[in-house]
Amino acid sequence: MQAALIPTTFVVPVIAEKLKNQIGLAVGTAVLFMIGFCGLLLGSVMLVPLSAILLGIAGGSGFSLSMMFFTIRTKDGKEAAELSGMAQSFGYLLAAGGPVLVGVLHDISDGWTLPILFLLLISVIILIAGIVSGKEGTVSNQFKKKNRKELARGH
Numbered sequence: 001m002q003a004a005l006i007p008t009t010f011v012v013p014v015i016a017e018k019l020k021n022q023i024g025l026a027v028g029t030a031v032l033f034m035i036g037f038c039g040l041l042l043g044s045v046m047l048v049p050l051s052a053i054l055l056g057i058a059g060g061s062g063f064s065l066s067m068m069f070f071t072i073r074t075k076d077g078k079e080a081a082e083l084s085g086m087a088q089s090f091g092y093l094l095a096a097g098g099p100v101l102v103g104v105l106h107d108i109s110d111g112w113t114l115p116i117l118f119l120l121l122i123s124v125i126i127l128i129a130g131i132v133s134g135k136e137g138t139v140s141n142q143f144k145k146k147n148r149k150e151l152a153r154g155h
Helices: 001-019 021-040 045-073 077-109 111-132 139-153
Strands: none
Touching: 001 021, 001 045, 021 045, 021 111, 045 077, 045 111, 077 111
16 A cells, blocks of 8 residues: 555656646546455455555545646745645544544444445545646635625625
């Protein structure tokens, strides 16, 4: 998994920077997570190495894309630092509970099916967040558009 994750972490930002939007990369990342977790759900020992590779590629892609969005979705360094600080604080707070929750799900179900189904659900959330984050433009422009629409409606 780590052998697949490390090169992906370096390659994806180079590709992402050249694209008009990163929706395709975000969708591909989520789909790789889903395929990898489904491979684990099937329970075949033969699929474990392939699943680990796919999950490694998805993990490297997801992490590097999320870090890259801080710079390509902001207009300057100050805005990037503000977005990064807010998102990473909240993200790492959520992530800290992940291993505990997976362990609890494993203990409750006495198996790995429920925890892996939970990770598949997280993959769907990654898909949705990736589509929203992958759209062209900056965060501040998105808020300006939203505020203009609300003002036009009288809110």
